[in-house]
Amino acid sequence: MLTNNAPRTSLGQILFQYDLYPEKIEQLGKVKKIVSAKGTFALKESSMTQEQASWFSHVMNRLEKLNYRYVIPIIPTKYGDLTVSYGNKTYYLQPWFFEDSQIAEENKEQLVFQQLGKLHGLTVKYQEFSPEIIETSTLDLIHRWEKRRLDMEVFADQSERKIYMSPFELTYLTHYSRLDMMANTAVTFLKEWQADCLEKKRFRSVLCHGKLDRTHIYYHPNGQTYLFNFEKAILDTPARDLAISFRKAFQYTLWNSDLGTEWLNEYEQYLQLENEEKKLFASYLIYPELIFHCLDLYNNRNGSITELQYVQLLEKRIITMTRVHHFIHHILFKKESSQPQE
Amino acid sequence: MDMLRQIMSEYELSDLNWIIKDQIFLSESGKKRIRIWNDKQLLEWHVKWRDEISRQSGILLDRMIRTKAGEPFIICTNGWATIHDEIEAEFPTQGKEVEWGRLFGTALAYGLKHNDPCPNIKNKQEIPLKAVKQSLDQLTHIDSMTKLILERSYFEAQRRNHQAMKLSEHIQTNKLPILLPFNSFTNAKEVFFHLFWVSGEDQPVRGYEPIRNLLEKWFEKNGEGSTLRLLETINNFYSLKEEQGSLLLAQLLIPYEFKRTVTQLWTQEKETVQIMDEYFKSWEITRKLVLLLSDWLEKDREKAVADAYQ
Numbered sequence: 001m002l003t004n005n006a007p008r009t010s011l012g013q014i015l016f017q018y019d020l021y022p023e024k025i026e027q028l029g030k031v032k033k034i035v036s037a038k039g040t041f042a043l044k045e046s047s048m049t050q051e052q053a054s055w056f057s058h059v060m061n062r063l064e065k066l067n068y069r070y071v072i073p074i075i076p077t078k079y080g081d082l083t084v085s086y087g088n089k090t091y092y093l094q095p096w097f098f099e100d101s102q103i104a105e106e107n108k109e110q111l112v113f114q115q116l117g118k119l120h121g122l123t124v125k126y127q128e129f130s131p132e133i134i135e136t137s138t139l140d141l142i143h144r145w146e147k148r149r150l151d152m153e154v155f156a157d158q159s160e161r162k163i164y165m166s167p168f169e170l171t172y173l174t175h176y177s178r179l180d181m182m183a184n185t186a187v188t189f190l191k192e193w194q195a196d197c198l199e200k201k202r203f204r205s206v207l208c209h210g211k212l213d214r215t216h217i218y219y220h221p222n223g224q225t226y227l228f229n230f231e232k233a234i235l236d237t238p239a240r241d242l243a244i245s246f247r248k249a250f251q252y253t254l255w256n257s258d259l260g261t262e263w264l265n266e267y268e269q270y271l272q273l274e275n276e277e278k279k280l281f282a283s284y285l286i287y288p289e290l291i292f293h294c295l296d297l298y299n300n301r302n303g304s305i306t307e308l309q310y311v312q313l314l315e316k317r318i319i320t321m322t323r324v325h326h327f328i329h330h331i332l333f334k335k336e337s338s339q340p341q342e
Numbered sequence: 343m344d345m346l347r348q349i350m351s352e353y354e355l356s357d358l359n360w361i362i363k364d365q366i367f368l369s370e371s372g373k374k375r376i377r378i379w380n381d382k383q384l385l386e387w388h389v390k391w392r393d394e395i396s397r398q399s400g401i402l403l404d405r406m407i408r409t410k411a412g413e414p415f416i417i418c419t420n421g422w423a424t425i426h427d428e429i430e431a432e433f434p435t436q437g438k439e440v441e442w443g444r445l446f447g448t449a450l451a452y453g454l455k456h457n458d459p460c461p462n463i464k465n466k467q468e469i470p471l472k473a474v475k476q477s478l479d480q481l482t483h484i485d486s487m488t489k490l491i492l493e494r495s496y497f498e499a500q501r502r503n504h505q506a507m508k509l510s511e512h513i514q515t516n517k518l519p520i521l522l523p524f525n526s527f528t529n530a531k532e533v534f535f536h537l538f539w540v541s542g543e544d545q546p547v548r549g550y551e552p553i554r555n556l557l558e559k560w561f562e563k564n565g566e567g568s569t570l571r572l573l574e575t576i577n578n579f580y581s582l583k584e585e586q587g588s589l590l591l592a593q594l595l596i597p598y599e600f601k602r603t604v605t606q607l608w609t610q611e612k613e614t615v616q617i618m619d620e621y622f623k624s625w626e627i628t629r630k631l632v633l634l635l636s637d638w639l640e641k642d643r644e645k646a647v648a649d650a651y652q
Contacts, residue, residue, distance in 0.1 A: 012534025013402065019371035037370075050397070078354075078371075079393070080408040085400055 010086040014043070017077040017084055018093055033096060040096040041075065046231050048083070048090040056090075057082040059207065059233045066122055070115055072097075072218055072228040094228065101219040108214040109249045111225045113263040116212055116245055117270030119227070120238045123207035124271060131198055138194040142187055145287060149183045152176075152292055155299075168298055168310045172291075175318050179288045182321060189283035196276035204277070208234050208241035213248035239277045242267060243284030250290065250320050257327040264332075282328045290317045345376065345418065352409045352416050353425060366428050373428035374407070377543050380421035384545060389414045389424075391452075391522070392541055399448035399579075401441065402538040429531035429538050436564050441537040442530070443575020446556065450580040453519030453546075463520065463548050471496075471503050474601050477608065484607055484614055491618070492604065495625070499597035506595035513585045513592075524552040527559065550593035557594075558624075561631050569631070573638055587639050594632050599624040 015022060015034070024035040032043040048056060060074050060082055074082045075093040084091045103111075156176045159169035197203050209216070210232030218226045246263065253259065273281060294314050301310065346358045346367060357370040366375050379385040392405045404426040406414035415422045435442065475496050481489065523544050531538040561569045576582060582590060603621040606612065 013536045016402070016533050076408070076412070078407045079396075079405045080412050080414070081397075085397070087400075 010089075014084050014086055014091050017079065017081075018075065019078055020093075034093075040098070042094045042096045044092050044094065044229075046090050046092070047088070048231055049088075050085055050090075052231070053083040053085060053090040056092075056231055056233065059230050062207070063230075068119065068122055070118060070224070070226050071230070072226045097218055097220070099221045101221040101223070103219045106253070108217075108219070109252065109259070109263055110266050111219065112212060112214055112217055112245060112249065113242075113266040114269070115217060115225055115227055116209065116242065117267040119209060120206040120241065120267075121270035124204055124238065125206070126202050127205050129201045129203070134194055134197050134203065138190060141190060145183060145186065148289075148292055149180070152179070152295060155295055167307055168314060171311050171314050171318075172295065175291075179291055179318075179321070182286050182288045182325065185325075186283045186287035189279045189286065193276050193280040193283060196279065200276065204238065204274070205235050206238045206241065206271070208236045208238070208244075210234055210241065210244070211248070212241070212245045214252060237277065237280060238271060238273065239280035240284055242273075243281055246285060247290060250317075254316065255320050256323050257331055260324075260327040261331050278332055282332055285324050286321075286328055288321055290321060345423070348416065348418065349376075349423075349425065352411075353407065354410055355407075355425075373430075375404075375426045375428040377424045377426065378418065378420050378422070379415070379424065379543065382422060384543075385415060385422055385424070387546065388541065388543065391546075394452055395445070395449055398452060399444050401445050401448075402533055402536060404538070404540045404542075426540075427533075427538070429533060429540075431532040432528060433530040433532040433537045435527055435530070435560065436568055438537070439568060439571040440575050442560075443572050444579060445537065445539055446553065447576040447579025449521055450519050450553070450576065450586075453521045454517060454580070454586070457517060457520045457548065463546055469601060471500060471597070471601070474604050478604050481604070481607055483610075488607075488614055488618055492600070495600055499600040502595045502597045506592040509588055509592040509595070513588055515585050518549045518589065519586075520546045520548050521552040522546055524556040524559075527563070550590045553590060554593050554598075557631055557635075558627050561634070562623075562627050566630075566634060569634060570638060573635070583639065587635075591632065591635050591639065594628060594635060599628060 011025070011032070018041075020034060020036045020038060020041065022034045022036050024033075026033040026035075030045045032045070034041045034043055057074075060071075063071055072094050075095065076082055077084060077093075082092060156173060159165055159173055162169070165173070209227065209230060211229070212227065216227060216229045218228060220226060246260070249255070249263070291314070294310075294317050297313075298310050345364060346360065349355060349367075350358055355369040355371060355374070357368075359368050360366070361368055361373065364376065366373060368374075379388075389406050392403045395401070396403045396405055407425040407427070408414060409416060415424045417423075433441075478489070478492055478496065522541055525542075525544075529540040529542065531540060557569065557572075560572055573582065580586070599621060602624075603617060606617045607614065
C-alpha cells in the first residue's frame with residue numbers, strides 16, 4: 001500500500017511506477033537489489049539521456065521482435081515504459097538472478113564471442129551505400145588517431161629530455177617506435193578498408209552492443225548465457241564491436257594468438273567477416289589504444305597504484321599488442337598479399 | 343462478464359475488491375480507479391497527452407495502466423475502460439511552485455506544439471457582452487442596488503473586453519495552446535512527496551482559460567509572491583514573455599465573472615448576497631492578477647495594458 005513514510009528520495013517515485021513496495025533494498029554499485037513481495041529485482045541507474053533511453057528502449061523492443069532470446073529482459077513499468085527518467089538519470093528494472101553458474105574462467109570469453117556473433121548475425125544488414133559516409137568516417141577516425149598519436153609523441157619527447165627517466169617512461173620509450181609503427185599500420189588497414197568499400201560499393205552494419213565483455217553476460221546455471229547492459233548499443237560495422245570486445249577480453253588473460261583464433265572462430269560460426277571487414281577489424285585492433293590508455297592512467301596517477309604496478313601493466317599491454325600484431329599478420333590474413341604495405 | 347473478473351484476466355492485478363462499485367477497487371497494488379470512455383478519439387488523445395507530458399516533465403500523471411498485452415485500455419460493455427491509480431493524499435501548492443510550474447509549463451509547450459485541429463476540442467460559445475447586458479436588463483427579481491452595481495460594472499466590463507480585443511489584435515499569431523481544463527487543486531495528489539496529477543476525462547480546450555483559472559485560484563490561495571514564482575517557473579518551460587504572455591493577459595481581461603454573475607442571478611441557485619459576494623471577490627482577484635501579470639511582462643518590454651483598471 002502507498003504510504004508517505006518513505007524517505008524523500010527518487011526511489012519511491014520510481015518504484016511506484018512498477019507498483020513495487022520494497023521490503024529490503026541493497027546498493028551494489030549502480031544497481032539496487034530490491035526485495036519485495038512481488039519478487040527480487042535489479043534496479044539499474046544509468047546516465048542515459050532521454051534520447052538515449054528512447055533508443056535503448058527501441059533496441060530492446062527490436063531484439064524482442066527479432067526473437068533474440070539471449071538477453072536479460074527489461075521489466076516495463078505499469079504504464080508500459082522500459083525506462084524511467086528522474087532528474088538527469090535513467091532507471092530500468094530487471095529480474096534478479098540468485099544463482100551463478102560455475103563456469104570455468106577460460107571458457108567465459110568463448111561464450112562472449114558466441115553471443116556477439118549471434119547478435120551480429122541476427123541484425124546484419126547491407127547499408128545503402130554512400131561514399132561520403134565512408135569518406136567522412138574514415139577521415140574522422142584518422143584525424144582522431146593522429147591527434148592521439150601526437151599526444152603520445154609529446155609524452156615520448158618530454159620523457160627523453162629528462163635527465164632521470166622514470167621506469168615507466170623508460171619502458172615506454174623502449175617500445176615507442178614499435179607502437180608508432182602499429183599506429184601507422186592501423187591507418188594503412190583503415191585506408192584499405194575504405195578503398196575496398198568504395199570499390200564494392202557496399203558495407204554492412206549490425207546492432208553493436210558497444211561494450212560487451214564477460215561482465216555484461218549472465219552465465220545461467222542451465223548453461224545458457226544472457227546479455228545485458230545495451231546502454232551503449234549502436235548500429236555500426238561488426239568490426240568495431242568485435243574489436244571492442246577483443247580489447248576488453250585481453251584484460252582477463254595473458255592473451256595469445258591461439259585464444260584469438262578460438263574467439264574469432266566462435267564469432268564466425270554466426271557471422272563470417274568479409275575481407276574488408278577483417279581489414280577494419282585489424283585496423284581497430286592494431287591501433288595501440290591499449291598502451292595510450294595506460295599512459296593516460298599514468299599521467300593522471302593518484303598514488304593508488306605503485307610505479308612498479310604501472311610498469312607491469314604497460315609491459316603486459318605491450319606483450320598483448322605484440323601478440324595482436326602476430327595474430328593479425330599470421331592468423332587473420334594468412335595470405336601475404338592481404339597484408340598492408342608498410 | 344463482471345468488470346473485476348475482466349480486469350483480473352486482462353491486467354497484472356490480483357486480489358480485487360470493489361470500494362465503490364464500478365468506480366474504485368482495491369488490488370494488491372493499491373487502490374485503482376476505472377474510467378469508462380465512450381469516445382475513442384478522446385480516449386486516445388488522453389493516452390498520448392498523459393504519456394507525453396509525463397515523459398517530458400518527469401511528473402507523475404494518472405496514466406493508463408497497461409494490460410498484460412501492453413494496451414492502454416480494454417473494450418467493455420459501455421465502450422472502453424481504463425485503469426488508473428487512485429491516490430488520496432493531496433499535494434500542496436505553497437512552496438511547490440517549481441513542480442506546478444514544470445507541469446503547466448510542459449503542458450503549455452506541448453499544447454502549443456500539438457495544436458492541430460482535433461475533433462474533441464471543446465469549442466466554447468462565447469455569449470456577447472451586449473446579450474449579457476440585455477439579460478441583466480430583463481432581471482426583475484433582484485433588488486435595485488444589486489442591479490445598479492451590475493449596470494455600473496457593465497461599463498467596466500465593456501472596457502476590459504475592448505482592451506482584451508485590442509491586445510489580441512496586436513498579436514501576430516492566432517496559435518493558442520490546447521490544454522485540459524483546470525478545475526481544482528484537489529487534482530494534485532501526492533506520491534512519495536512528489537506531484538501526481540489527475541488529468542480526469544474532460545475534453546481538451548483551446549486557449550488560456552485553464553491557465554486563467556489556475557492563476558486566479560493560485561493567487562487567491564497563495565498570494566502575489568507565490569504567483570510570481572509560479573509564473574517564473576512556467577516561463578522556464580514555455581515563454582510567456584512574448585506573444586503568448588499577451589494572449590494570456592487578454593484572456594484575463596475578458597469579464598467572465600460579470601457574465602457568470604448575471605447567469606447565476608437568473609438561475610438563482612444561490613442567495614443573491616452570496617452571488618454578489620463572490621462577484622466582488624472574483625472581480626478583485628482578476629484585477630490584481632491583471633496588474634501583476636502586466637507588471638511581470640513589463641519587466642522586459644513596454645507595458646501593454648493595465649490601464650484598463652486604473
